[in-house]
Amino acid sequence: MLLWNGKLVNEEDVRVSYHDRGYYFGDGIYEVFRIYQGHLFEKEAHLDRLYNSLAEIKIRIPWSREELSDQLDQLRDTFGEQDGMLYLQFTRGEAKRAHAFPASSTAVMLGYCEPLARPVDAIENGIATITCEDVRWLRCNIKSLNLLPNTLAKQEAAEAGATEAILIRTDNTVTEGSSSNLLIVKNGTIYTHPDGPLILSGITKKVIERIASELQIPYVQRSFTREELMAADEAMITSTTMEAAPVITIDGQPVGTGTPGPVTRRLQEAYLQQVHALLAGASPAS
Structure with missing residues (x-):
C-alpha cells in the first residue's frame, strides 16, 4: 500500500502528472523515517524537520500534524512488524511550467x-570514504528533492570502492557526507x-548528541578542517539508514588505528539500547 494524498491506495492507483512541479523543478521536500520491527523511530523529531522544510520553501499542506501522524501510523501498520524505512514526499503540485510559484x-x-535491514557489516567493521568538494547550494538545512550534487558525490564514492563521500567546502571546511552527517573524535x-x-x-546525529550527554562524553559543535579530519582518532557517519x-x-x-574506536563503540551500544526501549514500548530516554 501507498499513502497518496492522505489516503491508502494500491500502487496502480497512483498517477503523477507531468505538470507536477516536483518533476519540473524538484519543487518539493521529503523525509525518511526508520522502522524497527514495525515501530517508527524518532517519529516526532522527523515530523519537526518535515514541517520546517515545508515552511522553508512555503509549501502548505491540507493536513494537520495530528492527521498526518495518524496517516503515517496507518501506512506503517500495512507494513507489518519488520525493519524498514518509510519515505514521505511532498511537492508543490500541478501547474504550468513557470519558475514563480503558481497563484x-x-x-x-x-x-x-x-x-x-540494519547495516550490521558497516556498523561492526566500519566503512571506507573519500573526500569531495562540497558544491551544493547554501540551504542544505532544507531536505529538498534537489539532490543532484549529492548523487554525483555518492557515485564518485561508489566508483572509488567507498561507501560515502565526505564533503569539503572551498574554504577547507568539512561539512557532512553526501547522505549522512559526520562526527570525528x-x-x-x-x-x-x-x-x-x-x-x-x-535526526540520528541529535540522538548521538543526546547519548553523548548521558554518557558524559564531551560533544562540541564547531566546524573543522580537512587536516583536522585526517588527524582524527575516530570518525563516524550518522543517518536514519546507516545509524552510527x-x-x-x-x-x-x-x-x-584503522578500526572502529572506543567512543564510537560506546555510542553504538547506547543507540541500540534506545532502539530496544522503543521495541519494549517505552519512549527512548531524553
Whole structure:
C-alpha cells in the first residue's frame, strides 16, 4: 500500500502528472523515517524537520500534524512488524511550467514503506570514504528533492570502492557526507559541524548528541578542517539508514588505528539500547 494524498491506495492507483512541479523543478521536500520491527523511530523529531522544510520553501499542506501522524501510523501498520524505512514526499503540485510559484496549487503527497535491514557489516567493521568538494547550494538545512550534487558525490564514492563521500567546502571546511552527517573524535571529544544552512540537521546525529550527554562524553559543535579530519582518532557517519557507522579510511588513509574506536563503540551500544526501549514500548530516554 501507498499513502497518496492522505489516503491508502494500491500502487496502480497512483498517477503523477507531468505538470507536477516536483518533476519540473524538484519543487518539493521529503523525509525518511526508520522502522524497527514495525515501530517508527524518532517519529516526532522527523515530523519537526518535515514541517520546517515545508515552511522553508512555503509549501502548505491540507493536513494537520495530528492527521498526518495518524496517516503515517496507518501506512506503517500495512507494513507489518519488520525493519524498514518509510519515505514521505511532498511537492508543490500541478501547474504550468513557470519558475514563480503558481497563484494556487494543491500539494501532492506520496508515502511508502519498504524493507531495509540494519547495516550490521558497516556498523561492526566500519566503512571506507573519500573526500569531495562540497558544491551544493547554501540551504542544505532544507531536505529538498534537489539532490543532484549529492548523487554525483555518492557515485564518485561508489566508483572509488567507498561507501560515502565526505564533503569539503572551498574554504577547507568539512561539512557532512553526501547522505549522512559526520562526527570525528579527538582526545575523547566529539566534534561535528554545527546545525545551519551548510548541513542537514540530522535526526540520528541529535540522538548521538543526546547519548553523548548521558554518557558524559564531551560533544562540541564547531566546524573543522580537512587536516583536522585526517588527524582524527575516530570518525563516524550518522543517518536514519546507516545509524552510527565507523569511518575507518578516508581517501585510502586509515582513521586512527584503522578500526572502529572506543567512543564510537560506546555510542553504538547506547543507540541500540534506545532502539530496544522503543521495541519494549517505552519512549527512548531524553
